[in-house]
Amino acid sequence: MNNAGSVSSIIIFILILLGGCSPEAGKKALNFFFDGVPGDELLEQTTSIDSIKKPDTTVQETELPNIEMTVYHIPYLEKDCSNCHDQNTMGRYILPQPKLCYQCHENFEERYKTVHGPVAGGYCTACHQPHYAQENLLKRSGQELCLNCHVPGESFNTTIHEGIEDTNCIECHNPHGGEDRLMFN
Numbered sequence: 205m206n207n208a209g210s211v212s213s214i215i216i217f218i219l220i221l222l223g224g225c226s227p228e229a230g231k232k233a234l235n236f237f238f239d240g241v242p243g244d245e246l247l248e249q250t251t252s253i254d255s256i257k258k259p260d261t262t263v264q265e266t267e268l269p270n271i272e273m274t275v276y277h278i279p280y281l282e283k284d285c286s287n288c289h290d291q292n293t294m295g296r297y298i299l300p301q302p303k304l305c306y307q308c309h310e311n312f313e314e315r316y317k318t319v320h321g322p323v324a325g326g327y328c329t330a331c332h333q334p335h336y337a338q339e340n341l342l343k344r345s346g347q348e349l350c351l352n353c354h355v356p357g358e359s360f361n362t363t364i365h366e367g368i369e370d371t372n373c374i375e376c377h378n379p380h381g382g383e384d385r386l387m388f389n
Contacts, residue, residue, distance in 0.1 A: 280335040288334065302326040316381025322353075323380050331379065346372045349379075 279287035288304060289295045297304050302311075305328045312323050322330040331349060332341045342349055350359070350373040359365070373379075378387045
């Protein structure tokens, strides 16, 4: 074996040692050696990281997490993983978002003139957990949901927002879309 072959074999061995089998560890190893590795949001979209950490299809219902006010996504609750995941590709989604979600849920792009950025970009999981979470499978609640992306100063520095304090943004705005860019209900 020549020197180039030895070096590449050593690099591959190091990547395997550092990367292991989890996507998170593999991403860390790739980031160490290479620039331009996609961010976590792309990894989350293409590989269902949370499905690796959650119970598999052999787990009994009594072993599902008991979080207060938990809402379960029906396919997850029924252990119908193949409804969303391809079992032959280590659990990757069978379709990209939002096509995957639109198999069962309403296509908001057809309903609204203006669609919220994450919806238009096909990132349903920017706001929703695909397996279980609080009401409507939301990752966060109240203003925290919207302020995860929107800058408070820019969003609240208007006269219409004076005195709203902790009012939930979706009491006035539709989180999926609307007739104009303000997406009022």
